[in-house]
Amino acid sequence: MKLVSIHILYSILLVSIIGSQSAQAQVWTMQDCIDTAQVHNKNLQMGRNNIAIGEQKEKEAKANLFPKVTANADYKYFTNLPYQLMPLSTFNSTAPEGQFKEAQFGVPHNINANLQLSMPLYNPQVYGTIQTTKVASELTELQYQKTEEQIYFEISNLYYNAQILLHQIAFIDSNHINASRLLKNMQLLNQQLLAIGTDVSKVKLQVAQLTTQKEIIRNKYEQILNALKFTMGISIEQSIQIEPNIQYQSANEYTPSSTLDIRIIKAQNRLLSIELSTLNKSRFLPSLYLFGTYGTTGFGYDKQSNGFLKFYPIGFAGIQLSYTLFNGTITQLKLNQKNFELRNNILQSGILTEQNNMQIENAKLQRIVAQYSVETSTEQIKLAQTIYEQTILQQKHGTASLTDVLLADNALREAQQTYLSVVIDYLRADLDLKKLTGNISRIK
Template sequence: MLRLPLLLCLSLLTSGVFAQQLSLEELTEKALTHNLDVRSSQLEQQITESRIKEVKSSALPQVSFAGDYKYYIKIPAQVIPLSAFGGPEGAYSAAAFGLPWNLGSTVQANQVIYNPGIMIGLKAAKVGREVSELQIRRTKEDIAYNVAVSYYNAQTLAQQVQFLEGNIEALDRSIRITDLQFQNQLGKGIDVDRLRLNKVSMQTQIESLKADYVKLVSLLKFLAGIPQQDELTINNTIQESTVVVPTSQESGLNRTELLLLDRQQFANTLEQKNIKAGFLPTVSAYGVANHSVFAIGGDQSYLKGIPAYWLGLQINWNIFDGYTRRHKLSQKQLEGQQLSLNLQKTKESISMDITNARTQMSVQNQNLKTSEEQVKLAQKVYEQTQLQFKEGTIDISNLIQTENALREAQNNFLTSLVKLRTAELDWKKATGNLITQ
């Protein structure tokens, strides 16, 4: 296997001091704990738990208190027939009843005896808990995938810089040889300039790669929930081993998307049941404790408190609502059909993802072996060309051509390596094994 050394110089680009080096596994674990999106999803889970408690509380007794104080500047009068008091028929008189000071207080307790909507609502709240947990899982999967892709890209940039710096060292030797030949009138000055121009081009490319590397390290900090001012270095050596291409057909039934759709279907079923429950009556028991105080001040002051207590049974039944519930039920049934189609579509998509990922792993395995051999061959040809150039048997054009061929082979090798790692990542994502729960 071709072994690539660590790129130590790039670790100093983001810091001037020593920073602990994190592997992909360590950085992913850190991201799954400290990423802001993950923490936000966890807060959403706590909100869901509060909603479940809210639904449960609706099944408990409800106690209310009401108080009322009135001072009548003028007591309201009522019209009464005088015949009720022995007067003539057809004659009426206005009379004020009561006292100017009125104080009333009522305590009422209600307990639901029968309401199918509450039980259905409790089941729906529990489904919401499961959905919230799946949302956290999906967020973690996205974070883990983005961290891995960014990590691999950063490693690629680091290795490209490593290759280019090695090429510059070899190019410097060629420049010295060519300059010496020119001074001894055995070569052309333009050949030295062409080599120096090639070196400047590679140095410019290195600076651009280093700048992109710094951006990716900053992105990794953001994904992992690490403050930008903190130090971070990564392992710049990409794992070069090939992967084992799975032979058995994976179903991908563990995919979060499928699990979410399953819970959404169940929630839709509960919503339909809840609408149907609206056709049924609800029954509640209640008890009331009332105390009224009537009073008047002055020389003929008077104060009287009158208590009252009673129990009751209340039934509520919306017999006809203008077909509103029927139309709502029809909507939910159609939404259920949509969810079934989405589930079927998602299964087909997952099957396609699994097939593509398996194919890519197989192709990139072979590409990695081929590109590795190409790098070895290009390196060998470049070294032979340098020797021939030093002996004066070939011109500068051949040297530059073989140097470019070596650089292309190196880039192809890194591209194949990253594509293989990405294909492995896509396989884990497609089969629902990107993160462990």
């Protein structure tokens, strides 16, 4: 669609304002600000770090399927060798059955060193964790996109506010020129005894008020620029200047797409469903592990005269099957919790969808009204400017009083303020519509 500049009457003043500052500062377009924030904004940097963390967690979950090898070593010195009860018939074949005699086995020094291998052949919890970390990684990506969208929204809002303040300064400059001319005229008339001193004072007061108002607006403009630089992630000391002309696409229609909030809810739904499925599998499916050990065992005796230290190899392999018969209904209680969370997730998805549709319709209505108001207020400014100029001419010819001039000037200011207000309303409604339809990241 055709890009139309909303600022028509004061373009010359805007060019002079920006021209005087651009010699000292670079002019940044909105896209420049967004591109800079993409690189330097710390929230986005943390978001990218979170994505990297999610990727590492996904790899960690998959690593649980790999074999685990551990090295173990221990040394024991028995001050008292362990006892074991032996049947008395072992020592005396004629001893009656049911009688035992204690005996100490082993040697004081025991050394063990081995390598142990374990590998899950099947574990429903491991596979469930892999699935959940994959979805969690996608969820982190969506959260990053949401942060990115919010940064775009904030930058756009700040940029528009700064542009509005620039135009407000231009209006004030224009009014200041008119008031200064009027003051010179009134001072001349006062010298010719055709105007009283009070009239001169009224115009002086008007000029002073415009000067003060300009300083206030300029201070607000600097504050907005500081907030914009902070959001972009650049130094507050860096000097920048924004593009003065606000451009909008008249009656632009945005293609609705799934918003990030709804996509996040759907990802959470998938995550809950996987957790629920994993819990169900863990109730009915066993876990199967492969394990093995290879090492050496050493025995030592330190008494005279048969002292020795000997090592003997040890190795074995096996398969372990684990199945939970009863765990105190913990799994069932967790299942109940996940079922309620899943129900809430479905309800929340419905609420967000309905709310988003309602907000889209409201934003469209607000933008239509604001667009009509922009066109109307533009004509009102032209009319108020014409009336003011005609009143000045009439005042010079003595057919209009100073009061008529001041009234015409106030009417012009009100028209200017109304114009800026409806421009703000339009830009906010358009920005809200972009966000609600999932087009905020397409700002150019």
